[in-house]
Amino acid sequence: MSSNDVDANVRPIYQFSEDWEVLGPFQTGTREAVWSADPLELHGGFRALEYSEQATFKSSLAFNATIQWSKAKAKLSDPRQTQQASADLSIEFPHIDWRSFQDVYGWPALQWQGWARGEIFVQQGVGTITLALHAEHVLELWVDGKHYFGGDWYGYGRAATTLHLQPGLHRIDIRLVRELRRDGASNEPALNVRLRMQGQGTLVQAVLPETNGGYNPLNGILISDIVGDANGPFASPYASVTLRNDAQVDAHVYAIEGNHNQCEVEFIGAAPVTLVAGQTRPIAFRIACIPPAGGRGPIRVTLKYRLGDEQLTRQVLAYALPSVRDWYAPQKLTFMHPGGLVSYAVLRPPSPKAHCGTDSNVSAPVLLALHGAGLEADSDLVRHALDELPDPCAWTLFPTGVTPWSGDDWHVWGFADVEAAIAAIPDWIKQVGWEGPGVDVDRWLVTGHSNGGQGVWYALTHHPDKIIAAAALSGYSSIQNYVPYSLWRTADPGKTQIVQSALNNYRHELLLENIKAIPVFQQHGEKDDNVPPYNSRLLKQLIYEAEATSDYHEMPGKPHWWDGVMTTEPLKHFLRSQLNTGGPAIAEEPPNLNAFAVVSAGQGTVARHGLEILQLLNPGQVGKLRAEYDPLAPSYSILQSNVLSFCVPAWFQECPFINVDGQMLAETPESDGISSQVVFRHSNGTWLYSSTASDLPPRQGRQLGAMDAIMGTRGAFQITYLSPAARHVALQVSRNLCQYFGADTMITDDYNEAKAANGSNLITIAIGTDLPAFPQSPITFSNSRLEIVDQYSPYPHAYPSKNHLAAVWLRPLPDERLELVVWGADEEGLGIAARLVPLMTGTGQPDFVVADQTMLWKGLEGTLALGYFDVWWKVSRGSYFT
Numbered sequence: 001m002s003s004n005d006v007d008a009n010v011r012p013i014y015q016f017s018e019d020w021e022v023l024g025p026f027q028t029g030t031r032e033a034v035w036s037a038d039p040l041e042l043h044g045g046f047r048a049l050e051y052s053e054q055a056t057f058k059s060s061l062a063f064n065a066t067i068q069w070s071k072a073k074a075k076l077s078d079p080r081q082t083q084q085a086s087a088d089l090s091i092e093f094p095h096i097d098w099r100s101f102q103d104v105y106g107w108p109a110l111q112w113q114g115w116a117r118g119e120i121f122v123q124q125g126v127g128t129i130t131l132a133l134h135a136e137h138v139l140e141l142w143v144d145g146k147h148y149f150g151g152d153w154y155g156y157g158r159a160a161t162t163l164h165l166q167p168g169l170h171r172i173d174i175r176l177v178r179e180l181r182r183d184g185a186s187n188e189p190a191l192n193v194r195l196r197m198q199g200q201g202t203l204v205q206a207v208l209p210e211t212n213g214g215y216n217p218l219n220g221i222l223i224s225d226i227v228g229d230a231n232g233p234f235a236s237p238y239a240s241v242t243l244r245n246d247a248q249v250d251a252h253v254y255a256i257e258g259n260h261n262q263c264e265v266e267f268i269g270a271a272p273v274t275l276v277a278g279q280t281r282p283i284a285f286r287i288a289c290i291p292p293a294g295g296r297g298p299i300r301v302t303l304k305y306r307l308g309d310e311q312l313t314r315q316v317l318a319y320a321l322p323s324v325r326d327w328y329a330p331q332k333l334t335f336m337h338p339g340g341l342v343s344y345a346v347l348r349p350p351s352p353k354a355h356c357g358t359d360s361n362v363s364a365p366v367l368l369a370l371h372g373a374g375l376e377a378d379s380d381l382v383r384h385a386l387d388e389l390p391d392p393c394a395w396t397l398f399p400t401g402v403t404p405w406s407g408d409d410w411h412v413w414g415f416a417d418v419e420a421a422i423a424a425i426p427d428w429i430k431q432v433g434w435e436g437p438g439v440d441v442d443r444w445l446v447t448g449h450s451n452g453g454q455g456v457w458y459a460l461t462h463h464p465d466k467i468i469a470a471a472a473l474s475g476y477s478s479i480q481n482y483v484p485y486s487l488w489r490t491a492d493p494g495k496t497q498i499v500q501s502a503l504n505n506y507r508h509e510l511l512l513e514n515i516k517a518i519p520v521f522q523q524h525g526e527k528d529d530n531v532p533p534y535n536s537r538l539l540k541q542l543i544y545e546a547e548a549t550s551d552y553h554e555m556p557g558k559p560h561w562w563d564g565v566m567t568t569e570p571l572k573h574f575l576r577s578q579l580n581t582g583g584p585a586i587a588e589e590p591p592n593l594n595a596f597a598v599v600s601a602g603q604g605t606v607a608r609h610g611l612e613i614l615q616l617l618n619p620g621q622v623g624k625l626r627a628e629y630d631p632l633a634p635s636y637s638i639l640q641s642n643v644l645s646f647c648v649p650a651w652f653q654e655c656p657f658i659n660v661d662g663q664m665l666a667e668t669p670e671s672d673g674i675s676s677q678v679v680f681r682h683s684n685g686t687w688l689y690s691s692t693a694s695d696l697p698p699r700q701g702r703q704l705g706a707m708d709a710i711m712g713t714r715g716a717f718q719i720t721y722l723s724p725a726a727r728h729v730a731l732q733v734s735r736n737l738c739q740y741f742g743a744d745t746m747i748t749d750d751y752n753e754a755k756a757a758n759g760s761n762l763i764t765i766a767i768g769t770d771l772p773a774f775p776q777s778p779i780t781f782s783n784s785r786l787e788i789v790d791q792y793s794p795y796p797h798a799y800p801s802k803n804h805l806a807a808v809w810l811r812p813l814p815d816e817r818l819e820l821v822v823w824g825a826d827e828e829g830l831g832i833a834a835r836l837v838p839l840m841t842g843t844g845q846p847d848f849v850v851a852d853q854t855m856l857w858k859g860l861e862g863t864l865a866l867g868y869f870d871v872w873w874k875v876s877r878g879s880y881f882t
Contacts, residue, residue: 012079013126014165016087016172016195017119020072021051024114024176025093027060029488031479031842033113033139033177034835037489037859045856046115047142047173061096061112072116084198089116091176092190099187108487110189113177120170120197127167129199130246132160135174136194137182142173149835150736154182154374154405155194157210159280159739162200162246180483181373185529203247204305206318207280218298221320222342223287225331227432230324231291235428238268238334240284240342241301241318242738245275249308256285257302263289265301268336272305276747278731280738284342294322327432328352330383330398335424337402338416340716340760341744345421346377347428348386348396350437355580356393363438365468366422367394367579369566370448370455374404385449388567392579395425395439401455402742409479409841410448410455411505412603412711413741415462445578447471449566450531454478454508457539461511461599464518465607469578471521471571474528474560477535478507479842491861494880498866499844501620502706504601506842509539510622512546513597514608520550521574525558525565595628600643603705604712610649610676615697615704617644617681619868619876620846633657644871645680645696653677660687697871701816706868707845708838710810710820714759716744720751722770725827729834730765733822736839755813762819763837767830768801771823777811778875779848781823786850788865790875797881799850799864801825806833806855809848812873832856848879 023046026039040046040057049055051069059067074087091114101109120143122129135141138151148161151174178191208215222242224235245251254272258265267273268284275281283303293299298319305314325331330348337343356362371382377400386396399421401407401414408414425439444466448456453475460470476482480503488496504510520543524536533554540552553570598608600623602616616623623642630637635657640646652658658665660679665687678690690696702712717737721730730747737743748754751772754762764771771781778789786807787796799805805825813819822837824830832855836845847868855862867879 011123012085013082013123014129014131014197014199015079015085015121016074016076016197017121018074018076020074020089020116020118022070022072022091022114022116022176023049023057024067024091025059025061025096025112026114027487027489028111028113028177030108030111030179030181030483030485031840031844032485032488032859033175034839034843035859036835036856038113038175039857040115041853041857046117046175047145051117061101063095063097074118082199084196086194086196087118089193089195090190091116091193092188094188098189105486107180107185107483108485110180110185111178111483111487112189113175115173115175116193117171117173120165120172122165122167122170124167128164131163131165132198132200132244132246133163134160134196136196137191138174138193139177140175142171144170147831148732149831150732150739150839152739153840154403154740156403156739158207158242158742159735160198160244161735162244162278164248200246202316203307203314204243204245204251204253204275204316206316207242207244218319218321220318221299221301222334222344223299223320223322224334224344225323225325226293227325227331228327230295232324233432234287234289234293234322235331235347236334236424236431237286237288238284238336238342239265239287239320240282241303242280242282243275243303243316244280245277247307248277250277251275251305251307253283253303253305255304256283257304258287258289259296259300261290262296263287263293263299269340274746276731279734279745279747282341282738282742282744284336284340284744294324330396332378333421333424333428335420335427337420338714339413339741339743340713341402341742343402343417343420343742344377344400345424346383346398347425349434350393350395351391352436353391354393354437355391356437361438362393363440364393364395365440365443365445365579366425367392367396367575368418368422368444368446368448368459369396369398370401370406370410370418370446370452371398372448372450372452373406376400376404385566388564389572389575392575393437394445394579397421397425403740406451406455407741408708408711409451409506410458411841412705412708414455415458416712442466443468445469445471445575447473447566447575448475449473450475450560453531457508460515460518460520461508462604462606464514465609467518469519469521469574470515471523471574472536472539473523473565473571474525474531475535476531477509477539479503480507481509481535481538482531489859489861491859492880495860495863495866498620498846498868498878498880499860502844502846503842504620504622505603505705507601509542511599511601512539512542512548513599513624514606515543516546516548516596518548519574519578520548521571522550522552523555523568523571525555525560525562527557528560530560595626597624597626599624603709604702605704607647610647610651612647612676613643614645614647614678615643615700615871617642617870618878619870620878629655635659645678645690647676647678649676663687665689698812699869699871699873703812703816703818707808707810707820707836707847710761710763710818711741711838712818713761715757716746716760718754718757718760718762719745719747719765720754720762721747721749721765722751723767726765726767726770726830729822729830732834733763733765733837736837740839755819759815759817761817762813764819764821765830765834766821766823767827768825771821774811776873777809778869778873779807779809786825788850788875788881790879790881792875792877793881797865803852803854804829804832805850805852806830807848807850808833808836808845810869828853
């Protein structure tokens with residue numbers, strides 16, 4: 001509301017300014033902003049500029065390639081609201097000819113970037129106040145000259161930035177980035193930004209999710225539903241509370257208690273749980289209550305903590321009122337995500353009317369339903385999406401992927417959540433005393449809409465041996481094909497090809513040979529203006545060219561979403577035909593023994609009919625095995641492309657002759673008829689059976705992939721900072737992992753302690769010579785320069801520590817763990833490196849990147865070196881060096 005709408009005598013303690021200064025628009029590409037590519041950095045950054053009506057700047061989007069400053073009005077919250085203050089900005093540039101730009105360049109032309117400057121006012125006489133700042137739809141900002149990267153791009157509201165401000169005016173600069181995937185297509189592409197500040201009366205507090213513009217204190221605990229009736233059990237004992245430490249010293253949560261005489265709770269993991277100043281963490285625990293669990297009012301959990309070295313006990317309270325669900329109704333089920341946090345899914349057990357056959361010991365498959373972007377699995381829209389299909393012989397599961405955007409679009413982090421949710425179903429059966437059909441956790445029918453439809457393609461191409469059938473609804477074929485990357489700043493093709501190859505894991509179009517012989521249903525609305533039907537039409541064509549099949553239904557006149565989109569008549573017929581069979585749908589041997597293929601983009605391992613690609617020769621390049629059976633020999637012939645090692649299934653070994661690339665393998669080692677055998681390529685070029693794990697190169701399993709392989713942690717991320725100056729970036733990385741993935745992180749300055757953490761991946765924040773030596777890594781820093789040893793170069797590549805040199809790269813740890821080094825020659829360089837820690841999908845970081853301040857305005861072209869490490873942890877062929 002404007003200042004004219006309220007009593008002029010009302011003076012809030014803190015508020016945003018109504019008037020904002022805006023500079024833009026400038027060109028930007030899809031997901032390019034992580035690489036900065038901000039043209040104002042050529043002038044020292046927006047923070048170095050002052051408003052001037054006469055100043056002009058060059059922009060490819062404007063008439064005469066020239067833009068000037070403008071002003072905007074924010075809609076402010078009622079100053080009589082003492083608990084929070086907000087400012088809503090809607091930024092648009094009507095003088096730009098967006099239509100003609102879009103006519104040539106399509107959807108990418110509706111994306112732009114810029115900056116806006118306002119102020120935060122703190123009333124005189126109140127002393128230093130603590131504020132939790134939420135910056136929705138913002139990627140980065142500056143407050144009083146201090147940089148905060150990460151923001152809240154999707155508007156989750158999970159991990160605020162804690163500010164401690166003195167009375168007076170405080171400058172706030174926010175970077176504006178309009179992206180079509182998040183903001184949609186429009187002839188006048190406006191960007192809506194919402195800034196919120198909450199005054200903090202407590203030091204540590206429970207973070208409440210915002211619902212319908214408000215906060216319900218009964219949503220303070222993530223907890224399972226109660227099954228059956230009010231006296232029934234929880235669907236799961238796992239629960240969590242997200243806490244934020246707004247104090248200026250660390251907080252140590254050392255005890256947790258439930259309602260007296262009602263509930264018992266205990267930490268999952270060791271206590272105390274430390275939250276460094278400004279950190280947000282999900283606190284996982286188990287809970288058990290005397291029935292009726294919610295019959296005596298809300299469940300209350302008390303968390304006790306101490307600040308710094310104090311002995312004074314403080315406490316924070318969190319509340320929940322779990323819902324009671326019928327046995328057969330969709331119900332919230334909590335479980336442990338591999339990353340050490342509590343997640344949830346919505347589970348619907350098989351109906352008593354389900355057609356599962358007459359066998360009392362039948363195990364029904366899992367019907368996975370993957371939601372679209374921006375949705376909670378517990379929302380009515382998702383929970384009841386399959387109500388019109390009430391009686392399939394299946395365990396219907398609506399996973400979350402941890403966040404409304406499914407973590408990383410149902411990939412490394414999000415799909416780990418899917419697998420953990422499936423694994424939790426047998427625990428539910430035991431927890432509630434279920435006596436109905438069992439579950440076969442290795443047989444999935446996967447369906448999903450929009451972003452979930454894209455998730456179906458990911459599941460099909462990366463986990464084909466577990467999928468009995470799939471239905472992709474209104475999904476895009478790949479992130480690169482959804483909103484093309486054509487308007488990134490021009491860069492050397494040697495650099496762009498590395499970024500694009502880092503996204504091969506998302507290019508489902510390249511992996512469709514994996515879906516051969518799996519029944520696939522496609523559905524798309526003809527008038528879909530969110531995910532154009534071209535995506536499904538293209539995949540239909542490519543599936544045919546991959547010698548696979550799909551049943552495609554384009555619905556005349558239908559948009560992206562309509563009531564019943566998940567249960568159209570053709571779709572229900574398909575699902576029933578695949579589920580209500582009562583028998584196994586996956587044969588132990590392929591239905592066509594003559595020929596099949598398995599394709600891998602290099603992330604983890606991929607198996608088809610048990611033939612599993614383990615390692616690729618050249619990372620960043622797709623690998624393939626094609627197996628063909630000759631019944632006259634009889635023999636199996638395997639042709640490979642870019643594969644270094646693979647597993648031969650047990651049934652394969654029954655064939656007396658197996659040859660790879662024309663070389664007959666030696667006699668098959670003794671087999672138990674169940675286990676697969678590993679085949680690898682020796683350094684002399686011959687193919688051999690492996691006798692021990694040491695035969696294979698060391699980079700294996702969860703270490704495989706590009707930089708986002710770091711998301712495959714098994715336990716809370718360990719973040720270690722090696723000097724006080726790096727602490728701010730360590731907190732930033734922690735906040736971003738919590739904000740964008742819901743991840744738990746432990747921040748410490750003890751490198752050896754963090755490195756030894758069981759199962760957890762490590763993120764090391766270092767400046768200059770702080771970084772510990774690591775003999776296995778080809779990247780080192782000494783004598784004021786960063787050196788990269790390259791097996792294909794007679795001398796190391798050296799980069800002097802000038803111009804705020806920055807680097808980020810992976811290093812190996814035992815047990816398939818990873819360390820991500822975030823390094824700068826100085827504090828400014830460290831800030832540049834921190835931009836490249838995986839944050840959102842589609843940004844394309846390979847295994848290592850070296851850059852300097854030039855990247856801030858040139859983007860990718862400003863990098864000095866980037867590329868991959870091969871399976872021996874050596875710099876791979878095709879990496880780029882200046």
